[in-house]
Amino acid sequence: MRTQVAIIGAGPAGLLLGQLLYKSGVDAIIIEQRSPDYVLGRIRAGVLEQVSMDLLDQAGVGARAHAEGLPHDGIELLFKGARHRIDLHELTGGSRVTVYGQTEVTRDLMDARAAAGLTTVYDAQNVQVHDLASQNPRVTYQKDGQTHELACDFIAGCDGYHGVCRASAPADLLKTYERVYPFGWLGVLADVPPVSHELIYANTERGFALCSMRSATRSRYYVQVPNTDKIENWSIDQFWTELGNRLDPEARANLVTGPALEMSIAPLRSFVAEPMRFGRMFLAGDAAHIVPPTGAKGLNLAASDVGFLW
Ligand SMILES: Cc1cc2nc3c(=O)[nH]c(=O)nc-3n(C[C@H](O)[C@H](O)[C@H](O)COP(=O)(O)OP(=O)(O)OC[C@H]3O[C@@H](n4cnc5c(N)ncnc54)[C@H](O)[C@@H]3O)c2cc1C
Structure with a gap:
């Protein structure tokens, strides 16, 4: 061939x-x-x-x-309990992201x-x-x-x-360069509507959290955990409680919970080859x-x- x-x-x-x-x-x-x-x-x-x-x-x-x-057209950054919207569309002269x-x-x-x-x-x-x-x-x-x-x-x-x-x-x-972070992301994919129309990136004293989505009815959520943590340590109910603890009151009120389609811990690292x-x-x-x-x-x-x- x-x-x-x-x-x-x-x-x-x-x-x-x-x-x-x-x-x-x-x-x-x-x-x-x-x-x-x-x-x-x-x-x-x-x-x-x-x-x-x-x-x-x-x-x-x-x-x-x-x-x-x-x-x-934008994302929301949550820190110290308040959300701040970044208007990607306006700031980049017309770009947007598509879920x-x-x-x-x-x-x-x-x-x-x-x-x-x-x-x-x-x-x-x-x-x-x-x-x-x-x-x-x-x-x-x-x-x-x-x-x-x-x-x-x-x-x-x-x-x-x-x-x-x-x-x-x-x-x-x-040549390769690698950095392994001392934390991972505990992620859940679930058939529940997202807490918000746009993505929320949350910086909290309990650790990072991300509210993402795959569609109007399917959500993808993450909470940061130590890289020594194991998936066996987590039930889906514990996950929803911890995620709620890292959100602002409005997002917490909008949080719809349900069974996980997928739940795993992803270790985080950066790797570059040249x-x-x-x-x-x-x-x-x-x-x-x-x-x-x-x-x-x-x-x-x-x-x-x-x-x-x-
Ligand atoms: C488990 C997992 C979950 C992820 N989740 C997320 C996420 O939630 N959010 C996010 O932003 N990114 C995520 N990523 C990263 C994102 O999916 C990847 O960056 C993206 O898939 C890269 O595309 P790629 O085509 O370069 O590589 P890949 O998607 O890895 O595709 C490589 C392909 O090559 C094939 N292959 C491998 N070895 C050989 C071989 N020897 N011969 C022939 N074929 C071979 C593989 O089977 C595969 O089909 C995830 C990655 C993984 C692995």
Whole structure:
């Protein structure tokens, strides 16, 4: 098999890059180690910055995000018990964020790829990248018990933090920087209406809290906990009580509680690898850097990387 760009990973970075290249007439094949159902089943970020919305539009897949996403013109910062609204729209000269789940972005990109008849190899095992410094890099992988080879002009390493691409970069060229924070975020996803129309970032003596959302009926909440804390220490009722304790009276009064669709503790850290190019292989998204999940920065940074790479 041969293609111009071999994209490793069908997360948002890989799928978006594939669609933008297709729109530009560049041939690309995506190699993904998981199944389509697994990729679509991952619940992750949910806020799209303007740059991500613009790139989805350029990729021709922005229609549903515009129709179903919740546009937000601002955010609220809560400290010392008072909320202060930051008008993003006015301060940035017209930008806004759109609440729209990463899962839905992934679905839109996968659907567009399938509709265009583009090749994505799912369930690829033992993916390896070769000859990065040459004019003829290659990717090998196993599927259905057979070894396959994909010859290409360029490799895009969009395979996330645990992927093979960064791990295959020459050790003498790769520099990495990491900071592990002494806290994590206990997060709950629940089918309850959000406490407020816009996101609330709360600084309190009990620790940080974030009121986010995925839709008008699905909320995403976080409270900061020590990084030694364990999910077994928390019941959903304890979570709602602690979240309420970190909100102002108005938000607390609006807090609707319910069972958790998902509840986990995410350790927080920052990780940066440089450079992002090794011969004919380029890194994009979580493959190159991990940021704390505030404001869906990881998803938006992945999209931004792809915008520059494309
Ligand atoms: C569990 C989790 C929860 C998150 N929650 C939030 C959140 O609430 N808010 C927020 O802002 N951000 C969140 N993030 C971060 C955000 O989702 C990421 O920044 C974003 O997904 C980055 O996109 P990506 O395409 O670069 O990488 P990924 O989404 O990680 O995609 C990489 C793809 O490569 C595939 N892959 C990996 N290794 C290989 C291989 N060897 N061969 C082939 N394919 C491979 C993976 O299966 C995956 O499909 C979360 C991340 C994780 C992991």
